[in-house]
Amino acid sequence: MQRKKECVAMLLAGGQGSRLYALTNNIAKPAVPFGAKYRIIDFPLSNCINSGIDTVGVLTQYQPLVLNEYIGNGQPWDLDRNFGGVHVLSPYQKKAKSAWYEGTANAIFQNLNFIKMYNPDYVLILSGDHIYKMDYSKMLRAHIENNADCTIAAIEVPLKEASRFGILNTNADGSIYEFEEKPKQPKSTLASMGVYIFSAEKMYKYLEEDDNDPNSSKDFGKNVLPAMLNAGERMFAYRFEGYWKDVGTISSLWEANMDLLGEEPAFDVADTTWKIHSRNPLAPPEYLGENAVVKNSMIALGCEVYGTVENSILSSNVIVEEGAEVRDSVIMSNTIIKKGASVQYTIIDESVIVEEAATIGEAKDAAKGIAVLGRNIIVGKNAKVAAGNIIDKNIQDGEEA
Amino acid sequence: MSAVGVIFSNIHDENIPELSRQRTMGSLPYGGRYRLIDFALSNLVNSGVTTVGIITKNNYQSLMDHLGSGKDWDLARKTGGLILLPPYGAIDNGGLYRNRLEALREITGFLTHRNEDYVILCDCDGVYRMDFSEIISYHEEKQADITLVCHNEKISNSTRYTVVKADDNGRITDIKVNEKVKGADRFFSNITIINRSFLISLINDAVVHGYKSFSEDILRRNIKSLKLFAYDFCGYHATIDSLSSYFQHNMELLDKSIRDELFGNRDIYTKVRDSAPSKYGEMSSIQNSLISDGCIVEGEVENSILFRGVKVGKGTVVKNSIIMQDTVIGENVNLNCVITDKNVVIRDRRVLSGCEEQPYFLAKGTMI
Numbered sequence: 001m002q003r004k005k006e007c008v009a010m011l012l013a014g015g016q017g018s019r020l021y022a023l024t025n026n027i028a029k030p031a032v033p034f035g036a037k038y039r040i041i042d043f044p045l046s047n048c049i050n051s052g053i054d055t056v057g058v059l060t061q062y063q064p065l066v067l068n069e070y071i072g073n074g075q076p077w078d079l080d081r082n083f084g085g086v087h088v089l090s091p092y093q094k095k096a097k098s099a100w101y102e103g104t105a106n107a108i109f110q111n112l113n114f115i116k117m118y119n120p121d122y123v124l125i126l127s128g129d130h131i132y133k134m135d136y137s138k139m140l141r142a143h144i145e146n147n148a149d150c151t152i153a154a155i156e157v158p159l160k161e162a163s164r165f166g167i168l169n170t171n172a173d174g175s176i177y178e179f180e181e182k183p184k185q186p187k188s189t190l191a192s193m194g195v196y197i198f199s200a201e202k203m204y205k206y207l208e209e210d211d212n213d214p215n216s217s218k219d220f221g222k223n224v225l226p227a228m229l230n231a232g233e234r235m236f237a238y239r240f241e242g243y244w245k246d247v248g249t250i251s252s253l254w255e256a257n258m259d260l261l262g263e264e265p266a267f268d269v270a271d272t273t274w275k276i277h278s279r280n281p282l283a284p285p286e287y288l289g290e291n292a293v294v295k296n297s298m299i300a301l302g303c304e305v306y307g308t309v310e311n312s313i314l315s316s317n318v319i320v321e322e323g324a325e326v327r328d329s330v331i332m333s334n335t336i337i338k339k340g341a342s343v344q345y346t347i348i349d350e351s352v353i354v355e356e357a358a359t360i361g362e363a364k365d366a367a368k369g370i371a372v373l374g375r376n377i378i379v380g381k382n383a384k385v386a387a388g389n390i391i392d393k394n395i396q397d398g399e400e401a
Numbered sequence: 402m403s404a405v406g407v408i409f410s411n412i413h414d415e416n417i418p419e420l421s422r423q424r425t426m427g428s429l430p431y432g433g434r435y436r437l438i439d440f441a442l443s444n445l446v447n448s449g450v451t452t453v454g455i456i457t458k459n460n461y462q463s464l465m466d467h468l469g470s471g472k473d474w475d476l477a478r479k480t481g482g483l484i485l486l487p488p489y490g491a492i493d494n495g496g497l498y499r500n501r502l503e504a505l506r507e508i509t510g511f512l513t514h515r516n517e518d519y520v521i522l523c524d525c526d527g528v529y530r531m532d533f534s535e536i537i538s539y540h541e542e543k544q545a546d547i548t549l550v551c552h553n554e555k556i557s558n559s560t561r562y563t564v565v566k567a568d569d570n571g572r573i574t575d576i577k578v579n580e581k582v583k584g585a586d587r588f589f590s591n592i593t594i595i596n597r598s599f600l601i602s603l604i605n606d607a608v609v610h611g612y613k614s615f616s617e618d619i620l621r622r623n624i625k626s627l628k629l630f631a632y633d634f635c636g637y638h639a640t641i642d643s644l645s646s647y648f649q650h651n652m653e654l655l656d657k658s659i660r661d662e663l664f665g666n667r668d669i670y671t672k673v674r675d676s677a678p679s680k681y682g683e684m685s686s687i688q689n690s691l692i693s694d695g696c697i698v699e700g701e702v703e704n705s706i707l708f709r710g711v712k713v714g715k716g717t718v719v720k721n722s723i724i725m726q727d728t729v730i731g732e733n734v735n736l737n738c739v740i741t742d743k744n745v746v747i748r749d750r751r752v753l754s755g756c757e758e759q760p761y762f763l764a765k766g767t768m769i
Contacts, residue, residue, distance in 0.1 A: 036678035037694075075472065076673070263682065263699075270677035270695065280673045284664040285433035285693040285706070287655075294687055300678040301434075301694055302667070317667075 003083055004119035005055045007140055007197075009048050010111070012104055013041060013128035014061030019249045022374030022392040023349055028060060029248070030128030031067040033332045033350065035260050035269055036300040036313050039070060040247060042278040043133070044126045045077045045086070050274055051136035053124065055084035057114050059107045061091060061100060076279045089114060103218030109207040120200050125220065127194040131256045131267065132244040133274045139238045140197055149202040149233040150225070152176065153195035155240050165191035166221045168237045176235040181221050190237060193244060196220065202233060243267040250390075254347055254370050257313045257330045261296055281316035281333070291322060300333075307337070315350075324354075328364040345387065349375040355383070355397070362387035404519040404537060405481075405512075405597065406445040406453040409504060410438060410464055412591075413526040416561070416642045419762050420742065424463040427455070427525035429641070430725050430743070432654050432663075433693040433706050435671045436467050437641065440530075441523040442474050443669045448533035450521065452481030454511050456504050458488055458497060467672050474670045486511055501615040505604050512601055520600050522593040528639040528650060530663050533594070536632050540594045543571060545630040547620070550592035552638035553585045561642055563589035563616060565631050573629040576621045587631060589616075590638065637662050648740060648760045651706055651723050655689055676709050684715055700732075714749070721757070739763065 017029025024032065030041035041058075048056050056079060060067055067088075074086035089111050091100050101107035108115075108125065115123055122143065124136055134153070143151040154168050167186045169178035180186065206224050210216050216223040229235055243266060247253040259266035269276050283302025288294060293308040302317035307324035315333040320326055323340045332350040337343055341354045346361040347370060354360060358379045361371035369388025379385060380397035395401050410427035420429050427438035438455075445453055453476060457464060468474075471483030488497050491510050498504040512520065519540070521533050531550070540548040551565050565587045566575035576589070595603075603619055612618035620629065637659050639650035653659050663669060676695030681687065686701045695710035700717035707713070708725045714732035722739040724730070731749035738755035742765040747753070751769050755761030763769065 275675055277675050282667045285691040287691055288687040290689050294681045296683050297681050298678045
């Protein structure tokens, strides 16, 4: 008997994430750190394993080093398997017509042989830039019950934001009669989450047709899904209720981090019924010093706090020295905030040094935007970084940027 | 260097009956997110040892749960790796050992089938960061038969220790057990480096002579005929031999220099639990404390160590205490010099206090 998997997941992780600016200069968006100890990709990967899907292809293209290193053999997500498990799939050379991944559909098309190795009945397509907890097995059940060819996960969004999304117009039974990509005048507020389940054979067919179409931009949302709808295939929306956030911009990344705080957080990563797995930092417990003041914050292992931290997220091994203050900010691993420095309404990437008495950003209520410091930079003594500025090079002592 | 590690996980269990009633000394929680065996194991791994045998006797369920396949110490290997050596494990294995020598006799099969040159014997009662490859170089340089690693920890009650006297060259001249000494001395840490085939021949010799004690019959009896050398370890060494020393040494981790020595290189490994990062509430106030992952702190914590998954309610004050994994402390509770074992529940408005010499201890799963 040929071994097979009922459902194989394909995770699109090749995007540059250009709207995260300095934060994605050297790493792919799914590898961007989130919530003190996670990276964005931990959420779809944990969702997969928690939903019973143990075969995941991760499609990488842009700056894959950190992402590849992070995924490793998949052991942190229990995805190191003899048959199945997580596999990183990068573009590869072919006998004829070697190419980068040209669009979401093309990326999957170039890896159909990977999918076919597992002979699946269904294929789940995911993207690596959303923070959410979702049981894909329920969606798969709905897909099977509807006898659907394609099921699209969808969530209600506010009307004024609807034009940023792919909008699904559905009949009472949930079947889709119209699909509008980023409509100016949306007819409904049901937005596609970029999570699709296809019946495998149908997907193969439409991806091959799409590949032969020279006018196609080889994108699921723009080309493949409309083509299926036009051909009269059975397409259904699967309504998802719960927290879902696209963290593709500086402000949404900041907001999603802040959503973890509070007694009743908008998004709870400590939920033991749906554990978010990650590669754990090797570090001792965090140490809070004699004069530390810590309010409404999340702090990861290995941090040392001697100053003030309020309404903030600190990833592992961050040091906040005496007299330094961090407010309304997200600080990623191995960053040092030295004596007397002030960091407000800011996102600081990994391994940054903020020297003594430097000032980064402004109080949240007064600031015109979130300040961002890119990876590995040094901000000199008494230097100033204005609110809303994005910095990806060193700032000298006393300099204003 | 090629050496195989052997860890005695049970051997000091009787020293802290409160904490080892349901577990081995090796699986005793320590320092917020570790178990005592993590120190011996991590040191072995960081010294290049890739095969570690762990001798167990009883109560080792918690130890097995902690160790799993050994992957968190990089010891899930095709060749060697982590090997559990329980009693009754082999045909030549005599069952429940009564002492160190009998324990070694039971693992001669394991030792015979290795091909490493040396054996590093360790216990689980020490907290230290040690490079064993340096000690093996010393052992080779001295052309020693057996090297005993010694420390000069300041301890109040020396009668549980083995005191070692050595000449200027490091050659051991006397070994004294249960001697009362004042001030620092050279204490045997129970870490022993020995040539593997020589250890097997010593064990076989001990069996045919009916010997009973490793320190008496193997070390002291041979003090003149064998080249026994002392290696003086000068770094931080803490021996956990009573509830009060457990308390005291845990609290020493609040000292930055000690913490940096042990954990500065970020290479003490432990079981990964995938807890969420700790959260601190609007009203929380934390001073001079170590807080592990998965904690939710709403109250005040001072001079304390919180293990993974501890909850501290609003209006609660925790001072000078060690709160182990998944303990839940309600609101307006007041704790001073308290050790809670795992999964303790302390309801609202309780007041508990001990003192440093005699911390108030709450057993695993207690509800107050």
